[in-house]
Amino acid sequence: MSFHIKAFLRIFTILLLGLLAVVVFEQKLNYSLVLISFVIIMLFVEFYYFQKKYYNTIDRVVLAMLYEDYSLKTSKPQKNDTFDNLQKLYHKLQNDQMKNEVKELVYLNILNSLETGIIIFERKVDTWELFLVNNYFSELFDIPKVKTWYNLNRLLPSLTNHITQLGFKESKGSIDLQIENENKQTFMLQTSKTVSHDQEYFIVLLDSIQNVLDKKEKDTWENLMKIISHEIMNSLTPIHSLAHNTQQILNDNTELTSEDLEDIKISVQTIVNRTDHLKHFIDNYRRLTMLPSPKKQITNLKSLLNNSIETLQPLFKKSGISVKVNLADNVLLNVDKQQIEQVFINLLTNAIYAVLKQPTKQITVDLYEKNNRIYIDFTDSGSGIAEEIQHKIFIPFYTTREEGAGIGLPLSKNIVEMHNGYLTYHRREERTVFSLNFPLY
Structure with missing residues (x-):
């Protein structure tokens, strides 16, 4: 029988006894009136405790859900519909909490397995408190997993001072940190903010440049x-x-x-x-x-590129390759002419082999200035380098050509770096691009 029927029967009984009391009162049956009044009072008391027990049960379960206390383990069938629905809700929230705990454990294991120092701060009114310190950060600086800003500031004041100076704003750059009395080490530092459910978090990532x-x-x-x-x-x-x-x-x-x-x-x-x-x-x-040190001199790069292209012109004609040049005038750079020309010829030769079996055989050379640097792009219509071997192309003696020695790209990279430049590979608009760039002096 449901709570509502039981409550209705109690109220109905009290009303009937009330009517009976009125009749007895009119007939001046005083002793009967006293007895009926006593029974009515007892029914009121019983009805009060009946309701109190019902709502206490509901209140206890609701408070347990409110404070996320799911220690109660019960699957006993409930005769009362309200209790049954409440029990189903309780079990659903209990299962949801278990799933969330599993997810949190997985995320925590992921954070602790990363080889990057991670600290997460949580906003508390006008201050920031530590929310998480992963294992790698603790091992990197050989400190315990601190839980307060005070302890972090005591152990790594240079880091906390830097974060304070940033004003807990997003940033990316390098930082020198001194661990106890050891020499300073340089770290890559990246910070970011995120907001979830009106709660603000500040994330700090640290990577040791030397380790990388x-x-x-x-x-x-x-x-x-x-x-x-x-x-x-x-x-x-x-x-x-x-x-x-x-x-x-x-x-x-x-x-x-x-x-x-x-x-x-x-x-x-x-x-x-x-x-x-x-x-x-x-x-x-x-x-x-045993690459010799560059013998640098002021060189016109347009002229040097034209000479390199002219040297390979017979191969271009023989293979039916069209070469398009877009060269800025009067681009001067302090370089070793022979070494840089060797780089140009190496990259042009690679481009020749890349387009030999392509329906469109085209090589484009671009020379331009951008952001105070000089860029030289060698673009070809080849199919490019497979993604799984791209990280190997600058390794000495690694080659995909049958007759290749595997030193052209590594040698070119060494020469470019000796000139304080960079040699990079990427795909642009379905074409292969090897790009050189040098600082503009």
Whole structure:
């Protein structure tokens, strides 16, 4: 029976007894009137506690949901419709909280697994309090996971002072931080703000520049050693096999037949070819690692580019490649003419190979000034470089061409960087672009 029917029956009973009391009063039956009045009062008291119990139950469940206390575990069926609906709502919110806790745990694990120092501040009226410090930040600065601004300021005053000077505004740049009495280290710092449910958060990301450089250097060396090992083993394996084969022929025969001599001749020729390949490989490595310092002089880049294009003109004609140039006049730069010309020829040669099998064979060279820098773009109509190998194109000896040595791009990159410039690759409007840029002196 529902609460409403029970309440209705109680009220109906009290009303009937009230009418009976009026009749008894009119007949002046005093003792009966007192008895009926007492019963009515007791029914009122019982009705009060009946309702109180009902609403106390509702109040208790509502308060539990309000304070997100879902420790109550009950699945007992409720006869009362209101209680049943309330229990369903309670279980739904309980499940939602469990799901949110799982999500928070996943997000927290992600933040703690990132190799970036992360601090999140939460706005509290007129102050900022620490909301989260991830594991990497704690390990990076060798400090415990602080929970207050006071402790963070005590351990890393240079960071808190910098954030205060920023005024908790979004920024991106570098910062020098000193950890206890150690030397200062340079970090990349990026800050941002976000608002969620009227609550403001300030996020600080820190990356050690040295760690980033060390990782890139390590990755580069690992890739380089793989390629060098591959090249050396490609030569040593047949040399080792053929040398043992020749030794066996010489040991097993006192008199050599013409067939034995032919085998020895082929083996020796193969060994010579492989050693020549190794010598060529080592010579390329020496060219790459023993690059002389630039002998700089003021150079007209337009003239230098035209000379480079003229040098390769026979190859352009033979392959049916059209070359379009957009060169600004009187662009002067202090460079080593021979080295920079070598870079131009390397990039133009790569562009030739890139467009050989394309229906449209076109190379465009642009020379222009922008933002106090000089840019030289070599654009070709080739299909571009596969995304999965783009990070390898500047690794020495890595090549996708059968006859390529794999030193053109690394050598060009080294030369450009020795001139305080950059060599980059990207795709623009379905075309491949290798772009050089140098500071304008």
